[in-house]
Amino acid sequence: MYDSGKIIAGLVIFIGLFTSPFWYDLSSGTALQTPDLVLPTKADQKECVASLEFMRRDHMALLNVWRTEVVRDGITYYKSANGKEFEMRYTRTCLGCHANTSQFCDQCHNYIGVSVYCWDCHNTPVSVGAGSSAAKILNTKPEILNKSKTQNAKSVHLALEAASQ
Amino acid sequence: MSISRRTLLKLAGITALGVTAEKYATAHAGSTAAKVLSKAVGAGKRLTKSSVQKKVRLAMVVDLRKCVSDQGCTKCIDACNRAHNIPDLGDSKDAIKWIWKEPYENAFVDQENFYMRDEFRNKMVPVFCNNCDNPPCVEVCPTQATFQRPDGIVMMDWHRCIGCRYCMAACPYGSRSFNWRDPRPFIKDIDPDYPTRMKGVVEKCTWCDERVDQGLLPLCVEACPEKAMVFGNLNDPKSEVRQLLKDNFSVRRKPGLGTSPEVYYLV
Ligand code: SF4
Ligand code: SF4
Numbered sequence: 001m002y003d004s005g006k007i008i009a010g011l012v013i014f015i016g017l018f019t020s021p022f023w024y025d026l027s028s029g030t031a032l033q034t035p036d037l038v039l040p041t042k043a044d045q046k047e048c049v050a051s052l053e054f055m056r057r058d059h060m061a062l063l064n065v066w067r068t069e070v071v072r073d074g075i076t077y078y079k080s081a082n083g084k085e086f087e088m089r090y091t092r093t094c095l096g097c098h099a100n101t102s103q104f105c106d107q108c109h110n111y112i113g114v115s116v117y118c119w120d121c122h123n124t125p126v127s128v129g130a131g132s133s134a135a136k137i138l139n140t141k142p143e144i145l146n147k148s149k150t151q152n153a154k155s156v157h158l159a160l161e162a163a164s165q
Numbered sequence: 166m167s168i169s170r171r172t173l174l175k176l177a178g179i180t181a182l183g184v185t186a187e188k189y190a191t192a193h194a195g196s197t198a199a200k201v202l203s204k205a206v207g208a209g210k211r212l213t214k215s216s217v218q219k220k221v222r223l224a225m226v227v228d229l230r231k232c233v234s235d236q237g238c239t240k241c242i243d244a245c246n247r248a249h250n251i252p253d254l255g256d257s258k259d260a261i262k263w264i265w266k267e268p269y270e271n272a273f274v275d276q277e278n279f280y281m282r283d284e285f286r287n288k289m290v291p292v293f294c295n296n297c298d299n300p301p302c303v304e305v306c307p308t309q310a311t312f313q314r315p316d317g318i319v320m321m322d323w324h325r326c327i328g329c330r331y332c333m334a335a336c337p338y339g340s341r342s343f344n345w346r347d348p349r350p351f352i353k354d355i356d357p358d359y360p361t362r363m364k365g366v367v368e369k370c371t372w373c374d375e376r377v378d379q380g381l382l383p384l385c386v387e388a389c390p391e392k393a394m395v396f397g398n399l400n401d402p403k404s405e406v407r408q409l410l411k412d413n414f415s416v417r418r419k420p421g422l423g424t425s426p427e428v429y430y431l432v
Contacts, residue, residue, distance in 0.1 A: 071322045072312070074378060091358060120347075120363040121323065123355060134357040 035107035040097040049078060049086050049093070063090065091122050091138065099125045099138070221316040222298065223372065224399040224427040225386075226409045227291060231393035234266050235289040241385035241394065242266070242291070245370070248384050250361045252351030261342040263370040264293035264385055273430075275419060285432060291385070291394075294319065294340040294370040295418065295426030302332035302341065311367075317399075317427060318374050321367070328365035337422050341369045372396070399427070 001007070048055055050062065066088040069075040078088045086093050098104045101124055109116060119127055125135035168176075232238075245251070245264050254260045270277065272290040296319045302311050303319060310325035311332055333341045347364050355361070359375070362368050373383035381387075386394040397406040406429070409415075415429040 067324055071320065071324070074314070076378060091360070117363070121360040123357040123360065127349075128355050128357050134355050138357045 033111070035111045037107050038100065038103035040099070040104070042097050045097055047082075047084075048097075049080050051081070063094075066090070090118070091124075095122070095124050095138065101126065219315065219317075220400060222399040222427070223296070223317045223377070224397065224406050224429065225296075225372070225383075226395040226397075226406045226415070226429045226431060228393045228395070228409070228413075228431040229285070229288060229290060230431060231391040232291060232389075233391055233393075234291055235287060238390070239266075240388045240390055244384040244388035247354065248356055248359060248373075250348070250352050250356055250359050252348035253353065254351055259343070259345045261344065261348065261368065263342075263368070264291060266290065267292045272418060273416060275421060276416070290430065292338070292340075292418070293385075293428070294372070295338060295424070295428045296370075296372055298425035298427055299423060301335040301337070301424055305331040305335045307331065314374070316377070318372050318377065319369075320371055320374060321369060323360070323362055323366050323368070326366045328367060330367060332367055337419055337424065338426070341367050343367050 050058075055062070066078065067090075070088050076088055078086045080086060095101070101119060105116070108114075123134070123138065125138050128134035128138070242264050246253075249263060251261050251263060266289040269285055269288040269290055272292050296317060298317060300311075300313060300319045303313050306312075307329060308325045308327055310322050310327070312320055312322070314320050328343065330343055333343060344362050344364050344366050349355075349361050352361060373381070373385075376383060382396050383394075386396045395405050395409060397404040399406055401407065409431065410429055413431045415431050417426045417429055420426065
């Protein structure tokens with residue numbers, strides 16, 4: 001082989017450069033940072049709208065169904081599997097507990113490289129300014145004025161099943 | 166028989182052209198052009214007004230004889246802006262407007278009477294989305310981000326809006342605004358319960374759909390100190406809006422376009 005020295009040296013440099021992001025991550029110690037969720041501690045709200053297994057895998061699909069129901073179909077309440085009713089309202093119902101999105105949502109999203117834009121529009125206690133009066137409003141349960149329609153957990157699960165097929 | 170390569174290519178080209186032309190012709194003949202035309206002249210649709218069959222067709226009546234916006238009143242506008250997190254971008258070209266004031270001759274461009282009743286000559290008219298019964302904005306939206314609810318409200322699903330602004334081109338009333346920038350820095354007191362919008366999304370008045378769903382009146386109606394705005398079901402003969410329309414002379418904005426606007430102004 002002609003010029004084997006140059007070629008091999010070139011190859012080594014190329015591979016080194018090509019894989020440099022991996023070396024950078026390894027040396028900076030961020031590579032294996034696993035999600036570290038801080039679970040909400042709300043006295044009056046102990047359980048989520050669905051089971052842990054379901055939410056872990058399908059929370060985004062549930063949010064999609066809720067969004068369609070509320071915005072397009074005028075259904076605003078959700079009856080969970082154990083019969084409890086929740087207002088389908090991302091800002092109060094979901095973020096009411098998971099107020100600190102960076103300690104909860106971002107943990108997994110960052111780990112797997114998902115970027116969501118929920119909070120570009122939906123207000124969070126952080127986006128309206130922690131400690132502000134607006135943030136305090138977000139932490140209280142909304143006054144229920146008029147329950148229009150309720151969506152059952154069962155039909156949401158059916159809709160999700162249909163969507164995944 | 167043998168065909169030269171040159172002839173084959175020529176034939177193939179001509180055939181392809183023919184097929185395309187035929188597809189195009191069948192797809193467009195009669196359908197689009199005829200539809201556009203019949204919409205424009207209002208054939209069919211306006212005569213058998215779709216809403217007549219429905220139980221609820223929400224509508225707004227604005228009594229201009231009572232409205233004092235020309236005396237500096239901005240109560241309806243303020244209430245709306247605050248509740249819906251409308252950014253204050255000054256009087257710029259890219260201002261976000263849901264409800265605003267327009268001089269009488271601008272609001273009713275097709276009524277160019279040079280001499281008219283004095284009190285209307287310099288009248289300011291509160292204008293906002295007409296939640297049209299035959300909304301062209303809905304017709305053109307490629308993502309169904311804007312759609313008509315069964316009660317007639319022309320809704321916005323901001324999640325779906327891709328910011329193409331077709332709807333802005335289609336709306337003959339300028340009822341829609343585009344977010345050229347992130348509005349959040351321009352909102353003084355954020356109402357945390359109502360979402361802000363993001364850059365690249367179109368927005369407009371939806372007659373407080375979120376309040377209507379809870380059995381409440383739109384905020385502007387509630388805020389008006391003169392009770393100049395009335396909201397209700399047009400398909401209910403006993404409703405206040407119907408009574409007002411029965412007993413008073415009303416005008417609508419650009420009715421000749423066939424959009425069937427559902428804001429009625431008493432003059
Ligand atoms: S006023 Fe404009 S935006 Fe509102 S429904 Fe009519 S066409 Fe659409
Ligand atoms: S700008 Fe948004 S709402 Fe308007 S037509 Fe395009 S997608 Fe639809």
